[in-house]
Amino acid sequence: MALVSPVSWFSNQKALKWLALSVIAAGLLLAGSGICINHPIENTGWMVFSWLLTFLWFFLLIRFKILSGPNRVFFLLGTIVALNLLAQSTGREQSPLVLAVFLLMGIASWEGDAKYGFWVAILFSLLEAFYPQEDYSLQRHSNLVLYLRWATFLVSAFFLARVVKTRKEKEQLDHHLESLKNEAVQLASDAEPSSFNVPKDKLLMEEGRLSARMGTVMELEESLTRQLTLFQKTLPVHTAVFFLLTTVGEKKALRLRAFSSESDSVASDVTILPGETLIGLAAKEGRKVLLNQMPVESAKALPYYLKPSTVGSFLAYPIYLDQAQSDPRLGGESELVGVLVLDHPGEEYFSEPQIGLVERFGKLLADTIHGARVMHFSKTKTRNLHALYEVSHSFSTLLEMGPVLETALKTAKEISPCDSAYIALVEGDGKKFRIIGRWDKVAAREKADFLEDDLAAWVLENKRPIRYTRGQKDKSLLAFSKKEGMLGSTQSFLLTPLLVGEDVLGVIRLNSQTQDAYQEYDQDVLMTLGNQTAMALKNAWNVQDIQDMATRDGLTGVYNHRYFQEKLGEELAKAERYNKDLSLALLDVDHFKKFNDSYGHQEGDKVLKIVSQIIQNTIRNKVDTVARYGGEEFAIVLPEADGNVGRELADRVRKNIESHLFENNGKTLYRVTVSIGVASYPFDAREQKSLIQLADKALYQCKADGRNCVRKFTAQD
Numbered sequence: 001m002a003l004v005s006p007v008s009w010f011s012n013q014k015a016l017k018w019l020a021l022s023v024i025a026a027g028l029l030l031a032g033s034g035i036c037i038n039h040p041i042e043n044t045g046w047m048v049f050s051w052l053l054t055f056l057w058f059f060l061l062i063r064f065k066i067l068s069g070p071n072r073v074f075f076l077l078g079t080i081v082a083l084n085l086l087a088q089s090t091g092r093e094q095s096p097l098v099l100a101v102f103l104l105m106g107i108a109s110w111e112g113d114a115k116y117g118f119w120v121a122i123l124f125s126l127l128e129a130f131y132p133q134e135d136y137s138l139q140r141h142s143n144l145v146l147y148l149r150w151a152t153f154l155v156s157a158f159f160l161a162r163v164v165k166t167r168k169e170k171e172q173l174d175h176h177l178e179s180l181k182n183e184a185v186q187l188a189s190d191a192e193p194s195s196f197n198v199p200k201d202k203l204l205m206e207e208g209r210l211s212a213r214m215g216t217v218m219e220l221e222e223s224l225t226r227q228l229t230l231f232q233k234t235l236p237v238h239t240a241v242f243f244l245l246t247t248v249g250e251k252k253a254l255r256l257r258a259f260s261s262e263s264d265s266v267a268s269d270v271t272i273l274p275g276e277t278l279i280g281l282a283a284k285e286g287r288k289v290l291l292n293q294m295p296v297e298s299a300k301a302l303p304y305y306l307k308p309s310t311v312g313s314f315l316a317y318p319i320y321l322d323q324a325q326s327d328p329r330l331g332g333e334s335e336l337v338g339v340l341v342l343d344h345p346g347e348e349y350f351s352e353p354q355i356g357l358v359e360r361f362g363k364l365l366a367d368t369i370h371g372a373r374v375m376h377f378s379k380t381k382t383r384n385l386h387a388l389y390e391v392s393h394s395f396s397t398l399l400e401m402g403p404v405l406e407t408a409l410k411t412a413k414e415i416s417p418c419d420s421a422y423i424a425l426v427e428g429d430g431k432k433f434r435i436i437g438r439w440d441k442v443a444a445r446e447k448a449d450f451l452e453d454d455l456a457a458w459v460l461e462n463k464r465p466i467r468y469t470r471g472q473k474d475k476s477l478l479a480f481s482k483k484e485g486m487l488g489s490t491q492s493f494l495l496t497p498l499l500v501g502e503d504v505l506g507v508i509r510l511n512s513q514t515q516d517a518y519q520e521y522d523q524d525v526l527m528t529l530g531n532q533t534a535m536a537l538k539n540a541w542n543v544q545d546i547q548d549m550a551t552r553d554g555l556t557g558v559y560n561h562r563y564f565q566e567k568l569g570e571e572l573a574k575a576e577r578y579n580k581d582l583s584l585a586l587l588d589v590d591h592f593k594k595f596n597d598s599y600g601h602q603e604g605d606k607v608l609k610i611v612s613q614i615i616q617n618t619i620r621n622k623v624d625t626v627a628r629y630g631g632e633e634f635a636i637v638l639p640e641a642d643g644n645v646g647r648e649l650a651d652r653v654r655k656n657i658e659s660h661l662f663e664n665n666g667k668t669l670y671r672v673t674v675s676i677g678v679a680s681y682p683f684d685a686r687e688q689k690s691l692i693q694l695a696d697k698a699l700y701q702c703k704a705d706g707r708n709c710v711r712k713f714t715a716q717d
Contacts, residue, residue, distance in 0.1 A: 047096070050086045054100050057082075058107060067112035076108060080120055084127045102156060121156070220372040224258035227368065230543065231361050232260040234550045235354060238311070239263060241304050241341040242319075242365065243272065243279060254283055254339055256304055265306040277303055282316035283339050289316040290355075292348045304341065313349035315342045319362045321370055322501070337369045357549055364542040367500070371535035401540045405437045408508065408533040413439055415529065416494065416522045418510040423533075424451045425498075425506035432456060433507060451507060455495070460504055465496040465530075467523045469516050494518040496526045498534035505534050553628040555605055556612035564627035564635050565688075571625075571639050572688055575681055582681040583646025585636040586695045587615070587653070590673045590707040592632040603664060607672055608632065611657055618653045643680035643712050650676040651710045658708065673708035675699060684713050 057079065061067055066075050083104060087095040101124050108116035224242050232240040239261035243254035256270040274284040278298070282289045291298070291314040299311040320334040340362055344350070350358075405423055413421045420440045424433035433451035450456075458466070469492035490511045498505040508530050510518070551563040559567070568584065575582040589595075589611060596604040608628075615626045615634060629635040636653070638646050654674055661669045677699030685691040698713040705711065 047090050050090055050097055051100075054083065054086065054097065058100075058103060061107055062111060065111060067108055067116065072112055072116075076112070076116060076119065077123075079104060080123050080127075084124060105156060117156075118158075220369065221257050223368055223372070224365065225260065227361075227364060227543075228258050229260040231357075231546065234546060235342070235357060237342045237344050237349075239266060239304075239309075239341075239343050241266070242338055243270075243283075243341065244338045244369075245283065245336055254279060257338075259304070263305070263309055265309065267304050267306050270303050272303060277301065278314065279303070279316050279339050279341055282318050283336060286318055286320075286336065288318065288355075290314070290350060292350055294343075294347070302343070309343075310345045311343045312347040313344045315350050315355070315358065316340070317342070317358050317362055319365050319369075321366050322363075337366060340365060357546060360542065360546055360549065364539065364546065367535065367538050367542060371532075371539070400543075401537060404533065404536045404540050408529065408536070409437045409439055412508050412510060412526065412529055415525050416510055417512060417514075417517060418494075419490075419513050420511045421509065423498075423506060423508050425537075426504060431460065433459075436506075451509075459495070459497050459507055463497055463499060463502065463504060465494070465523050465527055467494050467518050467520070468492060469518075491515045492517045494522060494526055496523070496530040498530050498537065500534050500538050505537055508533065556609050556628055558612045558616065558634070559625065559627035561627065561630060564625070564629065564637070567625050567627070568635075568637050568692075569688055571637055572681060572691070575639065576686075580640050581642040581645075581683075583638040583641045583643060583678055584680070584691050584695045585638065585646060585650045585653075585676050585678045586629060586692075586699045587634040587636065587650075587674050587676045588699055588703070589632040590675055590703075595672070599664060604632075607662060610660065610662065611672065611674070614656050614660060615653055618656050619649065624649075641680075643678065643683055646678045646680055647710055647712045650678050654708070654710055675702040675707045676710045677702055677713065678710065679713040 061075070061079070066072065083097065083100060087097040090097055101120065105117040105120045108120050224244075228240045228242060239259065241259040241261075242257055244257040245252060246255050247253070252274060254272045254274065256267065259266050272280045274280050278289045278291070292312075294311045294314045299314075300308040302309070302311065302314075317340045318336055319338045319340055320336055322334060340358065342350070342358065409421060409423055412418075412423075419442070420438070422435050422438035424435045426432070427434045432453075433456050435447075435449060435451065438447065451459075455466075491513050492515055493509055493511045494517075495507055495509040497507050508526060510526065512518070551559055553560045571582055574580065589607065592604065592607075595607065612626065612628070612634065615636065619626060619636060619638075623639060625637040627635050627637075636650070638649060641649065654676055657672060657674050660671070662672060663669060677695045677697065679685060679691050679694035679698060681691055684694050694713040698711045701713075702709050702711040
């Protein structure tokens with residue numbers, strides 16, 4: 001049998017913990033028994049030695065921050081036991097060393113945690129309770145003294161806990177405030193051009209500038225948290241964390257600024273230098289770090305968890321602003337702004353589809369950060385306008401295009417006088433602007449659908465605002481001024497493009513029947529609104545794209561299998577609640593494998609796309625739901641349709657597919673047929689799983705009958 005060397009044994013952490021526990025247990029038994037040698041108090045040498053030993057140990061606890069280290073509980077228990085033994089040996093309840101308990105309570109609370117003060121008071125009191133007294137009268141007197149002392153211990157521990165809690169909260173607030181100030185200064189340097197370094201005046205006092213910057217940083221955190229929450233549930237992952245690249249002191253560092261997790265042990269603030277841990281490595285090398293089989297030791301070392309968490313798959317993805325969004329001072333190079341970190345308890349979780357979603361979401365985060373910079377610059381110039389603050393706050397919560405446009409149009413007509421206003425967005429080939437939202441003080445008889453062609457061309461070419469009044473002699477607008485007849489009763493208008501980088505998303509336009517209605521100040525305000533609206537629209541479109549990627553089939557564009565299961569469950573619940581019918585149709589393309597073998601997989605993909613389009617064109621719009629069930633199979637959910645209605649609609653789908661002529665390379669024409677099985681609720685089945693099984697059974701019966709037909713499930717099948 002091999003011998004274990006003392007060095008290797010003591011290097012084992014578990015062995016050290018067991019040894020410490022054994023020593024503490026022995027000390028507790030010895031202290032609790034009260035049988036220690038009771039040196040009289042007059043023994044001055046032992047008393048002085050005990051005091052020196054106690055104060056030396058307390059100094060070491062503070063100097064090396066032992067009570068804030070990983071094994072603080074063992075050291076605290078050992079200290080209590082040792083102090084009790086020294087008190088027993090220097091006079092028991094009459095020992096002056098009892099006063100050191102108050103000092104230990106303060107050190108434990110201040111250096112460790114507020115609850116540690118209570119632990120010292122309670123455990124020391126319990127050990128004192130076991131002191132034996134031979135004389136009964138002395139015992140009664142001793143008990144009274146002990147009770148008073150215990151009460152003093154507990155009251156002192158309570159006040160210590162309150163003081164320590166207040167102190168730690170103040171430290172956290174000071175730390176957070178300091179980090180916000182640092183990030184606000186960096187945000188200003190990133191967002192404000194050098195030309196904006198104007199002298200201080202009543203509107204631009206340094207305190208006001210800093211306050212505006214810090215407000216933008218806090219709004220950025222809220223926006224990032226909302227987006228992480230959406231993405232964490234959409235993918236889904238266990239934890240999603242975003243580290244923002246910022247400046248701490250004179251160094252660049254990654255600071256945790258937003259997270260969403262199913263765990264309750266995620267740290268609220270963590271700072272990592274580039275190159276440190278896997279997260280810092282992703283930032284330093286500018287590439288994603290993917291571990292689909294996360295080692296246990298690496299999982300324990302993840303800095304954003306307060307305690308070890310089970311992580312099987314890990315992804316750290318650097319986030320960059322693209323060249324169009326980067327600061328011109330950077331020479332057009334991409335700028336690293338942070339690192340997105342995702343983890344999942346299962347192994348091999350991050351496949352290509354998930355990584356594709358992460359890439360899209362990374363662009364959304366980059367757009368959000370860029371939007372924060374633009375928003376800050378706009379607020380610094382126009383923060384005295386309450387309307388812009390309100391719309392900025394609203395945009396941070398709006399993730400759909402409709403509400404964004406409605407809010408922008410409402411704010412546009414409030415911040416500047418106008419008789420009409422509209423928002424137009426680019427469509428088609430990118431040369432036309434369709435009017436999506438409008439407001440008129442007086443209802444107009446004729447309403448245009450598009451922005452004037454000459455005006456659209458000018459905006460696309462110049463990408464800057466237009467402040468125009470009738471009779472204006474601006475050479476840059478000379479071509480447009482020759483067509484003033486098209487203005488009608490409008491005497492002046494103000495227009496600003498909705499820009500993201502160099503891309504024009506649309507325009508906001510205000511019209512007035514008063515000449516010179518708009519000044520440079522109005523132009524600046526509308527530009528600010530335009531920038532905010534453009535970023536809000538881009539965010540809304542990115543969110544919609546991510547949701548579509550999570551719910552849509554990449555080939556056909558119809559819903560995927562997961563969404564189908566969720567939708568069918570929702571519709572079944574509605575049918576049960578309101579006592580309605582529901583039918584489910586499962587469709588299979590006949591002989592699809594042979595078709596692929598004959599014509600190739602590319603032609604097969606084209607067939608699936610066209611079949612899905614025919615199904616969507618045939619079913620009831622905004623009522624029925626079509627999804628790709630898998631391979632060449634499709635599922636159609638038909639709410640409020642009994643078995644007969646479901647079979648009729650399925651047969652209509654079959655006929656429309658059969659009648660469609662497919663073209664191969666512009667020469668060969670061929671037809672495709674499908675088989676469809678139908679089952680209904682509640683006549684055939686009342687549960688989701690059973691309904692799918694019965695529709696599938698009807699589909700196989702259809703194939704058995706020769707294909708190219710519709711079969712409704714019957715009890716005889």
